[in-house]
Amino acid sequence: MIEIKNLSYKYPGSNRYVFDDFSLTLCDNNIYGLLGKNGMGKSTLLYLISGMLRQKVGTVTIDGVDSHLGRPEMLSELFLVPEEFELPAMSLDTYVRMNEPFYPRFSRDVLNRCLTDFELPLTLNLKALSMGQKKKVYMSFAIAANTRVLLMDEPTNGLDIPSKSQFRKVIANNMSDDRMVIISTHQVHDVESLLDHILILDERHLLLNSSVSDICEKYTFDYRMPGTGSEDVIYAEPTIQGNAVIAHRKEGDNDTNINLELLFNAANKGLLK
Numbered sequence: 001m002i003e004i005k006n007l008s009y010k011y012p013g014s015n016r017y018v019f020d021d022f023s024l025t026l027c028d029n030n031i032y033g034l035l036g037k038n039g040m041g042k043s044t045l046l047y048l049i050s051g052m053l054r055q056k057v058g059t060v061t062i063d064g065v066d067s068h069l070g071r072p073e074m075l076s077e078l079f080l081v082p083e084e085f086e087l088p089a090m091s092l093d094t095y096v097r098m099n100e101p102f103y104p105r106f107s108r109d110v111l112n113r114c115l116t117d118f119e120l121p122l123t124l125n126l127k128a129l130s131m132g133q134k135k136k137v138y139m140s141f142a143i144a145a146n147t148r149v150l151l152m153d154e155p156t157n158g159l160d161i162p163s164k165s166q167f168r169k170v171i172a173n174n175m176s177d178d179r180m181v182i183i184s185t186h187q188v189h190d191v192e193s194l195l196d197h198i199l200i201l202d203e204r205h206l207l208l209n210s211s212v213s214d215i216c217e218k219y220t221f222d223y224r225m226p227g228t229g230s231e232d233v234i235y236a237e238p239t240i241q242g243n244a245v246i247a248h249r250k251e252g253d254n255d256t257n258i259n260l261e262l263l264f265n266a267a268n269k270g271l272l273k
Helices: 042-050 092-102 108-117 131-144 161-173 212-218 260-268
Strands: 002-009 019-026 030-036 057-062 078-081 149-153 180-184 197-202 205-211 219-224 233-239 242-248
Touching: 002 042, 019 042, 019 057, 019 205, 030 042, 030 260, 042 057, 042 078, 042 149, 042 180, 078 131, 092 108, 092 131, 108 131, 108 161, 131 149, 131 161, 197 212, 197 260, 205 212, 205 260, 212 219, 219 233, 219 260, 233 260, 242 260
Parallel strands: 030 180, 030 197, 078 149, 149 180
Antiparallel strands: 002 019, 002 057, 197 205, 219 242, 233 242
């Protein structure tokens, strides 16, 4: 469990608080989608959870241990995949041999399965890879580390369309009851079928903190032709398929798949109560 209590944080030299008296609890066996406009603190929150940034007010704990202490037993159960990173000029095998000892449950079998799912060879020279290939290799290593907490910042940026589908498969195939995944992203359609829980950040607070199941019990997401009944509609946007709408769910309504872009826009307009 991750517990954030009364967190306030601003970057050195800035007068603007990214978070101010912010609290949040996150639990195992969930894939969280962390959404928000640029500058709302998504990446900052991941770095505070990982302990790479340190708050002066409030606490961030993982299973009761302050994350900023950087204790080896905590770090061995946490992996952060940043949006931008560099890999050393060496073979993948050398990289794995150097880094797998930090993660007691690291699995070469899982690594090989992830690389196969990403359609990458098992023997690689990291220096020779494109940015997209490096991202797939690094995410494969992160998943193979088998940490209980996996933080991913914009993981689908730089991936082509087939690779985004492969990403969803890799995450879904390697989820377990004791694992928590937090995915910060602007590419909402890349991940909406994966998520169990939605967090939407805005100006130091949460606009939405709800499970996907609860959202789908309250709302329906569909398309309606202009001029059709709208008394139950909360928010609508025109599309070539008709008006994309979020509506209050009524008894007898069919199940619908969540539309994260529509949900995000409605939340930012203050329409979800």
